[in-house]
Amino acid sequence: MVEAYGVYILWLRDLKRYVRARSRxxxxxxxxxxxxxxxxMGFRRAQIPSLPGDISYIDFLAPxxxxxxxxxxxxxxxxxxxxxxQFGFLREIMVSPISRTTIALGRTLGGATTAIIQGFLxxxxxxxxxxxxxPIGMVYSFVFMVLIAISFTGLGVAISTLMEDIHGxxxxxxxxxxxxxxxxxxxxxxxxxxxxIRFFTYFNPLTYGVDGMRWSLIHYxxxxxxxDFLAIGIFSIFVIIISTILFDRTEVG
Amino acid sequence: xxxxxxxxxxxxxxxxxxxxxxxxxVKEVSFEVERGxxxxxxxxxxxxxxxxxxxxxxxxxxxxxxALVAGYDVVKEPQNVRKSIGIVFQEPTLDVELTARENLDxxxxxxxxxxxxxxxxxxxxxxxxxLSDKADILVKKFSGGMQRRLEIARGFMHFPKVLFLxxxxxxxxxxxxxxxxxxxxxxxxxxxxxxxLTTHYxxxxxxxxxxxxxxxxxxIIALDTVERLREGIGxxxxxxxxxxxxxxxxxLKSQNLKVVKTADGLMISASDGEKLIPRLFSxxxxxxxxxxxxxxxxxxxxxxxxxxxxxxxxxxSAAMHPMMRIKRMRK
Numbered sequence: 001m002v003e004a005y006g007v008y009i010l011w012l013r014d015l016k017r018y019v020r021a022r023s024r025x026x027x028x029x030x031x032x033x034x035x036x037x038x039x040x041m042g043f044r045r046a047q048i049p050s051l052p053g054d055i056s057y058i059d060f061l062a063p064x065x066x067x068x069x070x071x072x073x074x075x076x077x078x079x080x081x082x083x084x085x086q087f088g089f090l091r092e093i094m095v096s097p098i099s100r101t102t103i104a105l106g107r108t109l110g111g112a113t114t115a116i117i118q119g120f121l122x123x124x125x126x127x128x129x130x131x132x133x134x135p136i137g138m139v140y141s142f143v144f145m146v147l148i149a150i151s152f153t154g155l156g157v158a159i160s161t162l163m164e165d166i167h168g169x170x171x172x173x174x175x176x177x178x179x180x181x182x183x184x185x186x187x188x189x190x191x192x193x194x195x196x197i198r199f200f201t202y203f204n205p206l207t208y209g210v211d212g213m214r215w216s217l218i219h220y221x222x223x224x225x226x227x228d229f230l231a232i233g234i235f236s237i238f239v240i241i242i243s244t245i246l247f248d249r250t251e252v253g
Numbered sequence: 254x255x256x257x258x259x260x261x262x263x264x265x266x267x268x269x270x271x272x273x274x275x276x277x278x279v280k281e282v283s284f285e286v287e288r289g290x291x292x293x294x295x296x297x298x299x300x301x302x303x304x305x306x307x308x309x310x311x312x313x314x315x316x317x318x319x320a321l322v323a324g325y326d327v328v329k330e331p332q333n334v335r336k337s338i339g340i341v342f343q344e345p346t347l348d349v350e351l352t353a354r355e356n357l358d359x360x361x362x363x364x365x366x367x368x369x370x371x372x373x374x375x376x377x378x379x380x381x382x383x384l385s386d387k388a389d390i391l392v393k394k395f396s397g398g399m400q401r402r403l404e405i406a407r408g409f410m411h412f413p414k415v416l417f418l419x420x421x422x423x424x425x426x427x428x429x430x431x432x433x434x435x436x437x438x439x440x441x442x443x444x445x446x447x448x449x450l451t452t453h454y455x456x457x458x459x460x461x462x463x464x465x466x467x468x469x470x471x472x473i474i475a476l477d478t479v480e481r482l483r484e485g486i487g488x489x490x491x492x493x494x495x496x497x498x499x500x501x502x503x504x505l506k507s508q509n510l511k512v513v514k515t516a517d518g519l520m521i522s523a524s525d526g527e528k529l530i531p532r533l534f535s536x537x538x539x540x541x542x543x544x545x546x547x548x549x550x551x552x553x554x555x556x557x558x559x560x561x562x563x564x565x566x567x568x569x570s571a572a573m574h575p576m577m578r579i580k581r582m583r584k
Contacts (some may be wrong), residue, residue, distance in 0.1 A: 015351050088346035092407075094308055096363040099337045241475040 002105060006098035007192070010106025011113065014077070018114040028073060028118065033125055036065045039187065050191040055220055062123075062131040063141070063213040064186030067148060070119040070185075071206060074149045075177050077111025078156015078243075082163050104247035108157055108240065112149035119145045133217035140225075142215035147232040148209040154239035161246040184210045189222060203233040261445045263288045263415055264309065265396050266557075269318035271304050278304040279468040280471040281318065286449060291441055293462030295554060297566045302451035303343060306419050309449070310340050323414045324506075336516035338365070339413035339446075341404045343420045349393035354386055356392060357410055358410040362413035378406040381443065382436050398429035407437060411444055418450040421458050422457060428438075430454075434461055453566055454554045467558055474561045482557050485510060489526025490552040493533060494545040508536070513560050520553060520559050 018025070040058040047053065051060060084090040123141075124135070133141070159172055182207035183197070183247055185188075190198055203209045212228035215221035221228065264286035271279040279301040286292045294302050307313040308504040309322055311331035320327045323337035347356050354375060361371035379385045382402040392400060401421065409416050421437065438461065441448060452458055456466045459479050466476040477484060494517060495501045502519055505512045508527075511522040523529045526549045535542050558566050 009359060013348070013351070013359060017348075018354065020350060086345045088342065089348050091312070091342055092346040092348075092360070095312060095335055095338075095340055097332055097365070098334075098363050112543070127529060173341070208536075244535065 001099045001101060002178065003098050003100065003102045006102035007106040007109060010093075011110040014107070014110025014114060014203050019119070025118070025121070028076075029069065029122060029125060030066050032065045032072075032122055035068070036061060036126055041062050044248040048188060052191045052220070055218065055251070058131060059218050060214070060220070061187065062133070063217045064184075065126065066119050066122045066141075066145075067184070067206065067210045067213050068089065068181055068186055069122040070115045070148045071181060072150040072154055072177060073118045074111055074115035075156045075172070077114055078108065078153040078158075079163070079169060079172060080158045081107055081157060081160040082166050082169070085160075091186060100248040100250075101244045104157055104244045105240070108150060108153045108243065111153035111156065112146065115149040115153065116142070119149070131140055131246070134219065137216040137219065141213050142230070144209055144212040144216060144232065145158075147229075147236050148213075151205055151209070151236040151239050152233060154236065154243040158239065158243040158246050161243075161250045175225075180204055180206050183207070185222065186210050191222065205232055208232045210215050261287050264292075264449070265321040266309070266496065267306060267319045269305070269320050270316050271308060271313060272316045275324075275328055277471050279308070282468075282471070282473050283366055284466055284473060284476055286447060287312075288447055288482040289441075289445070290463040291437070291448045291450065291457040293465040293560075294468055295453065295455070295458040295465050295566070296451075296468035297453055299562075300468045302468060303419055303466070306340075306417050306449070306451060310338055310417055311335055314537065314583075317486055329371060335413045338358045338417060339411065339415070340417045341401075341408040341419065341421055343423055345400055345404065347392050347400060347404060347407075348392065352389050352391055353379065353395070360407050360410055362461065366411060374410055378410045381439060383408040389395070398425055398432065401425065401433060402436060405433070405440075409444060411438060412444075413446060415447045415449065418448060418451070420451055422452075422454065426526075430457070437461060455553055455566065457555055459576055465554065467554070467561070469558070469562050475557060479554065482554060483552055486522040486552055486560050487524040487526075489523050489553055490550055490556040491521045491525035491526050491533070492518055493521065494536065494547075496543040496545070502535065503541060504536060504542075505533075511560060513563050515559055515563060515565065520556065522556060522560055
């Protein structure tokens with residue numbers, strides 16, 4: 001059972017909080033900006049073997065860094081339900097008449113929306129640095145950003161139901177989000193990995209998300225963009241189902 | 254009249270029990286609450302008050318027993334129960350990154366109140382708890398007392414039939430506490446709501462509640478109006494500290510007096526305390542027992558608790574049940 005107004009109000013709350021946390025908006029763009037700026041400068045003359053010569057490294061990197069922003073922001077928003085639990089607000093929602101499924105969906109959509117906005121902010125920042133994406137491709141990139149954002153917010157919500165308190169947060173970031181990021185081909189083509197590592201990248205949903213973003217923005221991709229769309233799309237649906245089931249089972253004592 | 258009995262009880266609890274592993278937090282508790290009353294649940298920390306409230310508000314599932322809230326079964330119809338109740342928890346549950354008005358607006362929306370009604374009601378409840386001029390300030394800038402008032406306002410904003418207040422004045426200073434009591438009384442006068450409150454403050458139960466259930470170790474050990482509970486043990490209470498406690502205790506018991514051993518000494522309940530004191534002295538002298546100190550005061554619900562359990566309500570807070578402590582830490 002899903003109440004649309006319940007989803008809407010939870011989404012609205014996330015957005016209000018997002019707009020107010022200006023320092024977080026700027027702060028969380030810092031690391032990806034430096035990744036883009038310094039890696040871009042450092043490797044600007046390097047030739048990556050599997051990359052066609054007419055693609056500059058900064059053009060290759062920018063879609064990856066935008067994906068990185070979406071990945072980190074969405075996982076962070078999903079897991080932040082643990083904060084709500086810690087600070088008690090989750091109880092206010094849990095004793096209300098709206099269903100658990102509604103709560104999980106509302107949080108997922110709210111978190112995903114903020115992640116997409118962050119993604120576009122990063123795109124704007126990379127434009128300033130010198131990245132020139134295809135304007136029409138930005139529409140396609142929006143689709144991929146939505147799918148990445150929903151996948152990883154949902155995953156964050158699912159993880160939050162298994163966490164006792166906020167202390168596990170660092171663990172999630174370092175041992176879950178970073179490996180996903182490095183194994184996604186965001187910084188260099190996954191073809192550059194040794195055979196046995198490359199194997200893992202094919203099971204990483206973000207690999208397809210990043211590849212789809214790159215196809216949208218610079219018309220270069222390692223896979224067929226349709227396969228990218230299917231892979232990340234199916235994964236996002238799967239995650240939503242899992243996260244609502246897990247969330248439905250949680251007890252807030 | 255035919256339906257009087259049905260319509261007067263808003264809460265009906267029968268043999269409600271909750272186990273956490275082997276530990277019974279609530280044991281076979283039964284009681285009824287009448288429409289419109291302020292019903293107190295008084296007991297030391299770890300007595301099972303919060304667990305009881307959480308079962309009645311559908312947050313925890315009972316191990317056994319039955320509870321009807323506003324006519325709905327808490328296990329079978331949790332959604333309907335949730336629509337009929339409001340809760341103010343012991344721990345804060347406000348979103349401190351939002352303003353007071355936004356917190357209330359959020360609440361009104363998740364309880365399905367439409368726009369016009371919501372706006373009217375927000376100003377109404379803010380007025381009632383005296384926060385009208387603070388409506389658009391972020392809650393993180395509020396003092397503890399103001400936050401609690403806002404929580405109470407939010408708790409009854411959606412016209413609940415039953416409002417649960419779990420330790421509504423915990424951790425507040427004396428003045429703020431009295432302030433909150435006034436708001437709770439005003440609420441009862443102005444709104445058609447039944448209030449269930451848990452507390453371990455004697456004064457709170459005595460000042461606010463129509464009826465009080467005294468709970469200890471998960472069981473209700475007494476339930477009545479404040480006056481009758483007090484009258485039941487006699488209007489005065491005497492505390493004596495003597496050299497040889499148990500001998501004196503038996504001596505007093507043989508005189509048909511209500512005596513109980515406490516951590517400090519002996520507590521005696523009587524309807525005529527002033528006249529009993531000389532008797533105590535002559536009795537002690539006769540048996541060569543030295544009296545160190547005697548004090549006489551009007552009996553309170555604290556004394557009812559002491560007489561029933563031999564312990565004080567407040568003392569318990571330091572020596573919480575080990576199981577309860579583990580449970581709290583996990584949250």
